[in-house]
Amino acid sequence: MGGGEYMIFALAGNQNSGKTTLFNQLTGSNQHVGNFPGVTVEKKEGIIRKNKDASVVDLPGIYSLSPYTAEEIVTRDFLIKDKPDGIINIVDATNIERNLYLTLQLIELNIPIVVALNMMDAVTSSGSYIDIEKLSHELGVAVVPISASKNQGIDNLIKKAFEIAKEKVRPKKMDFCEGHVHRAIHAVAHLVEDHAQNMGISMRFAATRLVEGDEQIEKSLKLSANEKDILNHIVNEMEEELGTDREAALADMRYAFIENVCKKAVFKNKESKEQQRSIKIDNILTHKHFAIPIFLLIMCVIFYLTFGLIGSYLSELLELAISSFTNFTDAALAHFGLSPTIHSLIIDGIYAGVGSVLSFLPLIVVLFFFLSLLEDSGYMARVAFVMDKLLRKIGLSGRSFVPMLIGFGCSVPAILASRTLPSERDRKMTIVLTPFMSCSAKVPIYAIFVAAFFAQNKALVMISLYVLGMIVAILSGLLLKNTVFKGDPVPFVMELPAYRLPSFKTIMMHVWEKAKDFITRAFTVIFIASLIIWLLQSFDLRFNMVSDSSESMLASIGTFIAPIFKPLGFGNWQSSTALITGLTAKEAVISTFQVLMGGDMSLTDLFTPLSAVAFLSFTLLYMPCVAALAAMKREMGAKYAFFAITYQTGIAWIVAFLVYNIGRLLIGG
């Protein structure tokens, strides 16, 4: 086929190496975001700019090809099974030793590879020097100096990548070791040559993995019992001679090789300029006494700007636009004389439903702008560092703190923000717990109930609800970490990257990605959900359109399920109906009450103070709105999303039951 073949490149590298920025530079806006099969690890793919016949797949940021995290396994599987034509390995030049550790493992795969040595501008500006030719010679692969954030060297990188892929330039060497490890790997390589060939992987890679004790590779190579014995014998001998175990021996071997390479090719000041600057910034931001107040202050400012100043202003604007567009359509449809049913479907169903969810959009855009800023600048890692101890007890790490905090604003961006968590388990657990943080849409419900029943103790009741949510989250964490999310949490061994000025382009692309995703959801999942609710609200059981909402199917369903809530003290059909409409958006609970109670009724006719508290507890904890549900499904798949809403609603019932019945015992009613 020659040069006309379609080529696929894999972009691999450490976290914080500038991988996303490089990916954006390589592809421009031609990106497609999905998941790797079977896991919720994000897979981004894009067409390389100016080259229609080549695309690049952005692999997760990893430090090693060991078989422990979902991210590492996905990367391995992709490189082994999908057989990209070339690997672009991004290496942070300011942190070259640790970055090259992954490079050595990638080289062993014997796939054409080019090293993109990123942040060369920072290296030069701090007076250090890297001999590119020497480095390339020592590693046996092509090395191209770039600065992804400044868009320097990218064309060169693309050219080189095509060159090595077209001519299938394999790495020149794969032998990074001496002595006992060297002998062991060679012996194993001979042993498994045929197996590796059958599996279609590099013999060297297979051998190194086996010596290292990689059970996954051992299984897929299908070694015979005899071969396994020989393997174990070789490894035992090596361990005895070295006086250390296989894993430490190989890590040591790789780092020893890298130290040697760096001695020859890297001439670096002890601390780079960036590192010195980071240390100074950290003297304040992770200061013993100031760290937590500063963090809270930053979050307050972000919350104020998002939910107060900018976000609410934009939301109002959007709502205004939506409502005038609705009015315009409304008038046009009336003028056209469309059937009242279809008319209502469009205006009360689609427009109202999708419109109310779309008004979240400005919040998401603004919030993600700030979150990306925190993430890309390197501050988020510090938050994890500062807050880790707090979350450890419930089986999470400091990384989960920010998504949960955002939950107090809105569950939707909070769930989407969990994407930055490095482990799949932590991600899922955080998503299940986040909706317990009382979101801002529930405030109007609390406010109206509190005003009706607890005029004396407004603040106390409100605060108690927030605290109740947090307590339930903590207890749930303790419960889930020992049941559903059992198993070792991913180790909290985290890099604190140097602070960097984030690239505006990368941030905007990130924000755009979230916004696009949310809009897509609004017009699919949420669209359908709105239709269903409208259908239930507008028709009775014989599918006649109703004028009085108390005759609607929804009210019938409300009446039908009301007995479930009788033990909680609010077995009236209005409450259960309001809870159902609350699924479109939590504010709808209040408007439903207003509609269903008619003019002469008030909340005090439906609730006692105690049952009001039970109702509020249930509202606080039960499954979130469809927008959040859609986000949950997106981030962790239908199975876990279903588990989450079942769990949340179950817990809500139990807590409300306890509140009501313990309350009754105490009051003696």
Added chain:
Amino acid sequence: MTLDRINIGQSCKIVKVGGFGALRRRLLDMGLTPKTQVMVRKVAPMGDPIELCLRGYELTIRKDDAKNIEVVKWEEESI
């Protein structure tokens, strides 16, 4: 001596990385291999985790995990 006992600002040399499974592997992968020089830069405000400086970058690990890492003081070695 183990890494969690090193004072802030002091350097040490790794002798052995204990523990098992994913955690140990991660520590090794991140460059905490024998003979590596490690400086303890900071302790988090709540007393845990700790911030290390090694191989020209900053890494944070929990004290419980640092207990598995055997070290000797850097000064002792240079004498």
